[in-house]
Amino acid sequence: MTTRRIISVLMENESGALARVVGLFAQRGYNIDSLTVAPTEDPTLSRMTLVTQATDQVIEQITKQLHKLIEVVKLVDLTEGVHVERELLLVKVRAAGAQREEVKRTADIFRGQVIDVTPNTYTIQVAGHSDKLDAFLDALAQASVLEVVRSGVSGISRGEKTLSV
Amino acid sequence: MTELKEKPESKTKPPMLSGGQMLMRALKDEGVEYVYGYPGGAVLHIYDALHNQEDVKHILVRHEQAATHMADAYARASGKPGVVLVTSGPGATNAVTGLATAYMDSIPMVVITGQVMSHLIGDDAFQETDMMGISRPVVKHNMSVRNPADIPAMVKKAFYIASSGRPGPVVLDIPKDMTMPNERFPYVYPKEVRMRSYNPVSKGHAGQIRKAVNLLLQAKRPMIYSGGGVILGEASDLLTQLGKTLGYPVTNTLMGLGAFPGGDDQFVGMLGMHGSYEANMAMHNADVIIAIGARFDDRVTNNTGKFCPNAKIIHIDIDPTSISKTVRVDIPIVGPVKSVLAEMLKAIDESKLEVDREALGIWWSQINEWRGRHGGRYKTDDSQMMKPQFVIEAMWRATGGDAFVTSDVGQHQMYAAQYYRFNKPNRWINSGGLGTMGFGLPAAMGVALNFPDDDVVCVTGEGSIQMNIQELSTCKQYNLPVKILNLNNGYLGMVKQWQDMNYESRYSNSYMDSLPDFVRLAEAYGHVGMRIEKPSDLEPALKEAFAMKDRLVFMDVLVDPKEHVYPMHVPGGAMCDMFLSKTERT
Numbered sequence: 218m219t220t221r222r223i224i225s226v227l228m229e230n231e232s233g234a235l236a237r238v239v240g241l242f243a244q245r246g247y248n249i250d251s252l253t254v255a256p257t258e259d260p261t262l263s264r265m266t267l268v269t270q271a272t273d274q275v276i277e278q279i280t281k282q283l284h285k286l287i288e289v290v291k292l293v294d295l296t297e298g299v300h301v302e303r304e305l306l307l308v309k310v311r312a313a314g315a316q317r318e319e320v321k322r323t324a325d326i327f328r329g330q331v332i333d334v335t336p337n338t339y340t341i342q343v344a345g346h347s348d349k350l351d352a353f354l355d356a357l358a359q360a361s362v363l364e365v366v367r368s369g370v371s372g373i374s375r376g377e378k379t380l381s382v
Numbered sequence: 383m384t385e386l387k388e389k390p391e392s393k394t395k396p397p398m399l400s401g402g403q404m405l406m407r408a409l410k411d412e413g414v415e416y417v418y419g420y421p422g423g424a425v426l427h428i429y430d431a432l433h434n435q436e437d438v439k440h441i442l443v444r445h446e447q448a449a450t451h452m453a454d455a456y457a458r459a460s461g462k463p464g465v466v467l468v469t470s471g472p473g474a475t476n477a478v479t480g481l482a483t484a485y486m487d488s489i490p491m492v493v494i495t496g497q498v499m500s501h502l503i504g505d506d507a508f509q510e511t512d513m514m515g516i517s518r519p520v521v522k523h524n525m526s527v528r529n530p531a532d533i534p535a536m537v538k539k540a541f542y543i544a545s546s547g548r549p550g551p552v553v554l555d556i557p558k559d560m561t562m563p564n565e566r567f568p569y570v571y572p573k574e575v576r577m578r579s580y581n582p583v584s585k586g587h588a589g590q591i592r593k594a595v596n597l598l599l600q601a602k603r604p605m606i607y608s609g610g611g612v613i614l615g616e617a618s619d620l621l622t623q624l625g626k627t628l629g630y631p632v633t634n635t636l637m638g639l640g641a642f643p644g645g646d647d648q649f650v651g652m653l654g655m656h657g658s659y660e661a662n663m664a665m666h667n668a669d670v671i672i673a674i675g676a677r678f679d680d681r682v683t684n685n686t687g688k689f690c691p692n693a694k695i696i697h698i699d700i701d702p703t704s705i706s707k708t709v710r711v712d713i714p715i716v717g718p719v720k721s722v723l724a725e726m727l728k729a730i731d732e733s734k735l736e737v738d739r740e741a742l743g744i745w746w747s748q749i750n751e752w753r754g755r756h757g758g759r760y761k762t763d764d765s766q767m768m769k770p771q772f773v774i775e776a777m778w779r780a781t782g783g784d785a786f787v788t789s790d791v792g793q794h795q796m797y798a799a800q801y802y803r804f805n806k807p808n809r810w811i812n813s814g815g816l817g818t819m820g821f822g823l824p825a826a827m828g829v830a831l832n833f834p835d836d837d838v839v840c841v842t843g844e845g846s847i848q849m850n851i852q853e854l855s856t857c858k859q860y861n862l863p864v865k866i867l868n869l870n871n872g873y874l875g876m877v878k879q880w881q882d883m884n885y886e887s888r889y890s891n892s893y894m895d896s897l898p899d900f901v902r903l904a905e906a907y908g909h910v911g912m913r914i915e916k917p918s919d920l921e922p923a924l925k926e927a928f929a930m931k932d933r934l935v936f937m938d939v940l941v942d943p944k945e946h947v948y949p950m951h952v953p954g955g956a957m958c959d960m961f962l963s964k965t966e967r968t
Binding site: 219228231232233236237244274277278281282285287288289290357382 | 520543578701703
């Protein structure tokens with residue numbers, strides 16, 4: 218049985234490190250649902266959050282294989298403990314006439330913000346759990362969605378536990 | 383261009399060297415004697431620096447693939463990393479097969495590839511190729527030089543990564559402008575490397591080792607299954623000691639041959655697809671298996687779903703990814719085999735438990751019964767064509783069982799593995815993981831160069847040898863007296879065997895038409911050629927060949943094309959499911 222896992226990776230902020238991770242997944246046939254990466258407070262380190270679906274045995278291999286990459290410093294499977302996860306969604310929706318008010322109301326319900334406006338469109342930002350973003354997009358189904366951008370999941374452990382050097 | 387020599391060193395100030403000179407100095411400081419390579423545009427500055435020093439010697443091959451295999455085989459024979467120097471573009475891509483070969487067998491190498499000038503990278507410049515991208519899946523690590531001053535530290539890091547932990551090849555990609563002769567930098571070779579992201583484990587977990595020893599001592603039908611990791615980890619003596627202390631049967635993988643003495647009674651032969659009947663039967667029926675530096679390769683396990691159903695498995699490996707990758711194990715121990723085995727021997731010594739001698743006696747009588755049943759049979763007499771197995775056994779006698787034997791890939795490789803009983807580690811040199819045809823000759827050259835007093839034999843076939851035959855020229859240049867034993871059956875033998883067994887003998891492209899006259903070919907390159915057709919001519923020919931200590935001898939031996947390698951696993955079956963001959967199966 219496969220489960221959804223969020224793996225957080227701390228690695229050297231060097232060119233080629235990301236390619237190594239992506240290459241590993243492609244090479245060994247692991248799937249990536251989402252992947253996001255950026256430098257941390259220490260500019261020599263990057264933090265990557267990777268969402269994947271796999272069986273326990275494959276997850277074990279994924280974490281071991283990631284760890285084996287020379288540039289990977291530390292990693293943690295966030296889904297093994299309590300954690301917070303967030304994803305950012307930007308969506309451009311046709312919002313003209315009567316629809317305009319309805320779209321705004323829906324965005325408010327999901328605590329979304331309108332961040333750009335034209336006479337015929339709204340660009341809305343929503344942050345939250347990926348499920349909430351899915352639900353928001355479902356709720357917008359009546360309106361005509363022009364463009365969707367999602368950041369992929371970022372996650373962090375709850376409590377005092379940290380992933381750091 | 384002005385000739386550049388290293389400035390005399392002063393005690394206080396580090397010498398000012400160019401990138402190319404720093405590279406050469408770093409190789410010297412790393413203790414490198416030979417670099418195998420081929421020059422080209424992007425590495426001309428480096429080759430000039432090489433020319434102006436005498437410590438590091440360069441071996442000019444005829445194709446970059448051969449350079450990688452020479453370096454690789456040197457590493458396999460000596461335990462030290464081999465070094466390759468090639469140019470950008472085609473020089474680098476030609477080295478890729480050699481990188482993949484070394485990677486699959488965990489062989490330490492440092493491969494230095496030239497690259498176009500930094501400002502041209504990405505412009506599709508002449509002889510530009512993304513070597514970082516191309517090599518990534520087949521190296522332990524790769525690095526690109528961004529600043530010439532970093533060269534000494536990067537070389538140090540490359541050697542450290544290549545040879546520590548689970549060894550493997552490392553690529554160092556150097557853009558041409560990093561080696562400009564007129565740009566000098568202070569040279570200091572670092573004494574050690576520290577990396578926060580890479581810390582190979584140095585010891586096994588004591589609790590796990592204790593648990594393993596308890597299980598091992600309670601075994602009724604134990605098996606010791608050891609692989610290439612024991613040779614790479616320089617733990618053959620400890621493995622032998624473990625085998626002797628316990629009195630348990632030992633089997634080796636293709637990569638592990640020689641780690642336990644092949645002539646010892648406790649050795650039951652190689653295991654796996656073409657393993658011995660007794661080794662595979664014993665594995666299947668074992669109740670406790672200890673895997674040491676072996677990775678449960680598909681050519682060993684057959685169908686993992688049916689693998690050794692009654693066995694509890696202990697697995698020692700330095701690489702955690704090797705553990706429970708294909709077969710779930712009960713007691714994993716991550717650590718270097720050498721230190722783990724030393725700890726285990728101590729724990730066995732201190733344990734209150736003792737080997738169950740009675741059960742072990744019953745187990746051995748069962749194994750000896752299996753031994754008698756197949757026992758590697760074949761027969762050759764003068765009225766029929768020579769059997770390839772007979773050729774290997776004769777070569778074993780001619781070399782006193784003490785030669786370095788390299789091989790290519792196919793039937794001849796399996797015959798060599800089955801019939802040359804290796805008593806020492808590092809003597810059997812073959813491409814096990816990748817299965818690279820063309821490996822044998824350059825590998826033999828790499829060994830011959832570094833071990834000039836030993837017999838070096840390349841067991842090959844008429845298919846494989848032609849994949850790097852051009853290296854006969856390199857052999858002449860450096861006087862490498864390799865003995866080539868070409869088991870010539872006119873077919874790509876292993877392909878033909880599979881076509882016989884699975885495709886009703888439809889020989890799709892497995893026939894070698896228009897073979898060269900190997901005797902004259904060898905002579906054309908300045909070597910000695912021999913053609914051996916009759917079984918009774920073999921021993922005298924071998925004797926004559928091995929007496930020519932300073933000549934390369936190409937022995938073209940005609941062998942029976944109908945012969946198949948047995949035993950052979952029945953596809954999809956368990957370890958114990960084997961074809962034993964063309965008409966028998968278990």
